[in-house]
Amino acid sequence: MQYSLTLPADYDMGIIRDRVRRNGHALDNRAGLALKAYLIRSRGIDGSQVNQYAPFYLWNSAAAMTHFLIGGGGFQNIVRDFGRPPVSQWTGIATVRGRAAGPPVAASRRITALPQPTHGDAAVSIDDALAELRTLADSRDVHTAALAFDPRDWQLLLVTLWADQVPANDPADDRYEVLHLSAPELALAVQ
Numbered sequence: 001m002q003y004s005l006t007l008p009a010d011y012d013m014g015i016i017r018d019r020v021r022r023n024g025h026a027l028d029n030r031a032g033l034a035l036k037a038y039l040i041r042s043r044g045i046d047g048s049q050v051n052q053y054a055p056f057y058l059w060n061s062a063a064a065m066t067h068f069l070i071g072g073g074g075f076q077n078i079v080r081d082f083g084r085p086p087v088s089q090w091t092g093i094a095t096v097r098g099r100a101a102g103p104p105v106a107a108s109r110r111i112t113a114l115p116q117p118t119h120g121d122a123a124v125s126i127d128d129a130l131a132e133l134r135t136l137a138d139s140r141d142v143h144t145a146a147l148a149f150d151p152r153d154w155q156l157l158l159v160t161l162w163a164d165q166v167p168a169n170d171p172a173d174d175r176y177e178v179l180h181l182s183a184p185e186l187a188l189a190v191q
Contacts, residue, residue, distance in 0.1 A: 001065060003078070003085040004054040011051045013042050017179060024180035026074065032064020033057065034095065034189035035144065037161055039107050039176035046166070046175045054176065056107070056159055058095060058146055060188050090148030090157050093126065095189040096133055098142025100163030103181055107161050108172030114154040122154070129156050136160060141167070144186065 007013075020038045027036050037056045041048040059065040067073040069087065078085070112129070114122040129147050136145040143161040150157065160166075166175045 001057040001059060001087055001089050002054060003087045004052055005078070005082050005085055007051040007053065009043055009051065013040060013051055016040055016053045020179040023077075024182065027182040027184070029184050030064070030068075030073075030182065032059060032061030032185065033068075033182065034060050034185050035181060035183040037104065037107055037159075037176075037181050038179040040179060041174065041176050045177075048175070054174075056109070058092065058186075058189050060185050088150075090150050092189070093147045093149055093156075094130060094133055094191050095144065095146040095186075096137035097144055097186070097190045098137055098161075098163075099140040100143040102143075102163050104143040104161035104163055104178045106164065106166045107159060107176040107178050108166045108170050109174040109176070110158045110172050112156045112158070114156060125156065129158065133158070143181075144183075144190075146189075 007016075017040070024038055027033055035058045039054045039056055041050060041052040041054065043049065043051045057065070064073075069075045112125070114125050126149070133145055133147050136142045141163050143163055145158065145160040148157045149155075160170075161178060161181070166172060
């Protein structure tokens with residue numbers, strides 16, 4: 001799950017940094033949550049055209065996610081301060097833990113359209129993406145990587161959390177800075 005708050009070009013991203021510094025620990029022990037990566041993009045840094053707060057979540061429990069979003073589990077604070085953003089959801093395919101020992105400091109996100117039925121087999125594309133995921137798990141620079149599927153738009157999502165900056169050759173659509181990682185049940189999500 002991910003939502004993105006695109007902020008004005010002159011927005012002081014220190015406000016978001018401070019918010020995460022004060023409140024990021026709130027989900028460090030949340031039942032049903034594999035991880036929440038508190039992600040930001042700052043205009044003019046690492047190719048970003050926007051200032052954006054875009055946390056990414058991996059949930060082990062749909063009930064826990066629902067409680068977070070509409071049951072008073074924490075999302076009401078985002079709604080109160082920024083309005084109610086659209087929330088993207090994907091069906092998880094696989095999550096792997098890389099070899100990085102320390103916390104992630106950067107993240108990359110790539111969305112890939114699955115081929116039309118007349119142009120290829122979606123299952124082959126998913127198998128290729130799973131092979132890439134296994135390769136990422138072998139990297140000493142990768143903290144965690146997750147592959148997910150959006151059946152509405154027929155897309156694959158690959159999110160990778162990096163112990164250092166995103167490699168220059170990574171074909172990511174979006175690159176983020178990780179301000180904090182809450183990972184209370186990550187071990188349950190890793191395959």
